[in-house]
Amino acid sequence: MAKEEDPNNVKELYNWLAVSEKESPKWAPKTKRKWNLEVVEPYGRCTVATEHIAEGDVLFVDAPVITGPKQTCDLICLGCYRMLDNFDYACSKCLWPLCGKACEQRGYHPLECSVFCKNPKKPIIEDYDDNHSLYESILPLRCFLLKEKFPQKWSTLTAMESHDDLRRGTELWRRQQHGIVNFLIDTHGLNATADEINRCTGVLDVNCHEVRSFVPGSRDEYRVRGLYPMCAMMSHDCASNTHHTLLDDMTMLVVASRPIKKGEQLTATYTHILSATTERRKHLHYSKFFHCLCERCKDPTEMGTYFGALRCSQGGCGGSVTSTNPKDETNMSPWECNRCRFMVKAETVERLNKMIYFELARIPPRAIMEVEGIFQKYKNVLHPQHFHLIGMKHTLSELYGRVENNTLGELTVQQINRKIECCRDLLTVLDMLDPGISRMRGLTLYELHAPLLMLANKLFAEKALTKQKFLRKMEEAAKLLEKCIHCLQFEPMSSYEGEICKIAEGSLKELKGSMKQVETLGPQFFKESSPEAGPAEQEKDLTLKDILASLEIPDHH
Numbered sequence: 001m002a003k004e005e006d007p008n009n010v011k012e013l014y015n016w017l018a019v020s021e022k023e024s025p026k027w028a029p030k031t032k033r034k035w036n037l038e039v040v041e042p043y044g045r046c047t048v049a050t051e052h053i054a055e056g057d058v059l060f061v062d063a064p065v066i067t068g069p070k071q072t073c074d075l076i077c078l079g080c081y082r083m084l085d086n087f088d089y090a091c092s093k094c095l096w097p098l099c100g101k102a103c104e105q106r107g108y109h110p111l112e113c114s115v116f117c118k119n120p121k122k123p124i125i126e127d128y129d130d131n132h133s134l135y136e137s138i139l140p141l142r143c144f145l146l147k148e149k150f151p152q153k154w155s156t157l158t159a160m161e162s163h164d165d166l167r168r169g170t171e172l173w174r175r176q177q178h179g180i181v182n183f184l185i186d187t188h189g190l191n192a193t194a195d196e197i198n199r200c201t202g203v204l205d206v207n208c209h210e211v212r213s214f215v216p217g218s219r220d221e222y223r224v225r226g227l228y229p230m231c232a233m234m235s236h237d238c239a240s241n242t243h244h245t246l247l248d249d250m251t252m253l254v255v256a257s258r259p260i261k262k263g264e265q266l267t268a269t270y271t272h273i274l275s276a277t278t279e280r281r282k283h284l285h286y287s288k289f290f291h292c293l294c295e296r297c298k299d300p301t302e303m304g305t306y307f308g309a310l311r312c313s314q315g316g317c318g319g320s321v322t323s324t325n326p327k328d329e330t331n332m333s334p335w336e337c338n339r340c341r342f343m344v345k346a347e348t349v350e351r352l353n354k355m356i357y358f359e360l361a362r363i364p365p366r367a368i369m370e371v372e373g374i375f376q377k378y379k380n381v382l383h384p385q386h387f388h389l390i391g392m393k394h395t396l397s398e399l400y401g402r403v404e405n406n407t408l409g410e411l412t413v414q415q416i417n418r419k420i421e422c423c424r425d426l427l428t429v430l431d432m433l434d435p436g437i438s439r440m441r442g443l444t445l446y447e448l449h450a451p452l453l454m455l456a457n458k459l460f461a462e463k464a465l466t467k468q469k470f471l472r473k474m475e476e477a478a479k480l481l482e483k484c485i486h487c488l489q490f491e492p493m494s495s496y497e498g499e500i501c502k503i504a505e506g507s508l509k510e511l512k513g514s515m516k517q518v519e520t521l522g523p524q525f526f527k528e529s530s531p532e533a534g535p536a537e538q539e540k541d542l543t544l545k546d547i548l549a550s551l552e553i554p555d556h557h
């Protein structure tokens with residue numbers, strides 16, 4: 001299409017949407033498009049809702065233009081992406097690592113093979129540590145080869161942003177000239193110009209998504225990169241309003257994670273939501289070349305979570321120390337206590353966060369007591385909702401009940417309560433930073449329902465609950481399961497989340513059956529609900545919200 005007719009390549013991108021719809025699985029939901037591609041500064045092209053969108057509405061399915069290894073990764077098979085323990089099998093034509101003969105023709109491997117086979121050189125894996133950059137040239141090469149082999153994909157790829165002007169001269173750019181451009185053109189004689197390769201590398205750097213799944217028919221996990229043009233058109237927001245799910249054939253399903261108003265942008269998160277403002281903004285600037293100015297980044301309290309805040313160290317103050325200017329591009333603005341105005345240097349905060357990262361990184365996997373040790377060490381230094389403490393609670397919520405010698409049945413009541421506390425505190429933060437449909441929320445709700453039910457059953461066995469209270473506790477667990485299923489409903493069955501969703505559906509059915517049975521049980525199974533005990537018992541469960549509601553005072557909080 002002539003450039004004048006489509007100056008922003010919007011039509012070109014809509015064409016890809018049509019291709020994706022054709023390529024997506026037959027069962028994938030088809031819906032009317034409720035958004036348009038528009039150009040809005042400073043974002044560039046972005047997706048804008050043309051009508052009200054409800055939570056869970058399917059927005060689109062997106063097929064990848066191309067997939068391939070990440071810039072750095074462990075040894076993998078270039079055909080099926082399975083991780084390899086050793087370099088035992090080399091492609092018979094190009095000598096690159098594969099898992100076996102069948103993968104010589106699998107996936108996109110024939111693309112790079114057609115270039116490397118002209119000058120076969122077995123890559124020297126022994127020279128690299130884990131997570132090496134041996135593979136960094138593969139995906140840019142695959143992109144370049146689309147030009148001849150898949151022209152439709154090539155024209156979509158060239159419609160995408162590469163920020164060459166902003167990338168040129170950066171440290172990353174300089175490294176890529178050696179590892180990618182020279183490697184392909186000088187070592188392997190690729191008939192391309194440096195500009196063409198840099199453009200492909202740029203499109204990948206600015207637009208790629210990490211994709212994680214299992215090799216079909218196995219439990220072998222893979223982690224690669226994929227170029228999803230429609231997903232890439234969504235602007236970034238540190239508290240986004242969409243949720244994406246990788247389907248079995250590597251197409252991406254995108255749904256609204258919460259209601260989206262007409263005129264609002266559909267947004268995705270390009271970075272990790274459980275990291276602090278300084279880190280997210282640094283990462284976005286380094287990798288995506290913009291300074292994020294979303295509501296969360298502008299707010300020193302990060303939407304009331306105090307996710308980066310420290311506890312004030314001045315005796316008895318009890319205030320929270322936050323950045324005086326989180327938007328500062330130099331990250332040098334001092335931090336200040338919101339009560340006593342005590343100041344802390346930004347550098348000190350950064351050093352403290354790094355120190356905790358290093359301590360956490362040294363912990364062996366699944367070591368509950370070590371995580372608890374670091375939590376105790378820093379709990380009076382950091383705000384209770386600081387990202388490090390919430391990150392540790394996330395880890396603990398998954399470990400208690402799931403590791404050897406700490407299975408759910410082996411936990412003490414104290415440990416069960418700790419698991420419950422960790423899940424609840426994580427959910428509180430997620431409600432503020434990532435409300436609606438999310439994998440993390442779905443999994444955490446599942447983790448929370450089990451110990452709650454276990455405690456309720458224990459108390460029932462001890463005849464320590466009235467019938468009403470036991471039913472209320474069962475109802476709470478059922479509600480958690482319902483919400484978990486809502487969050488994980490789009491996950492494919494082959495994924496861990498899809499499996500949990502299926503298990504949650506089974507547990508919910510069972511639980512509802514048990515509740516019906518409990519209704520029929522006689523009083524001999526329960527604690528007597530004496531007139532004195534009744535109100536006191538109810539009081540324990542009351543919240544401030546309940547009290548305000550009963551007095552009909554609106555809660556302005």
Ligand SMILES: C[S@@+](CC[C@H](N)C(=O)[O-])C[C@H]1O[C@@H](n2cnc3c(N)ncnc32)[C@H](O)[C@@H]1O
Nearest residue numbers: 042043044045161206207232233235236288290
């Ligand atoms: C994956 S692309 C998104 C599509 C892009 N707007 C386009 O026209 O091709 C990422 C780029 O979009 C822009 N962008 C995305 N989110 C942004 C945000 N929150 N603030 C400013 N620019 C943003 C930046 O230029 C970024 O490098």
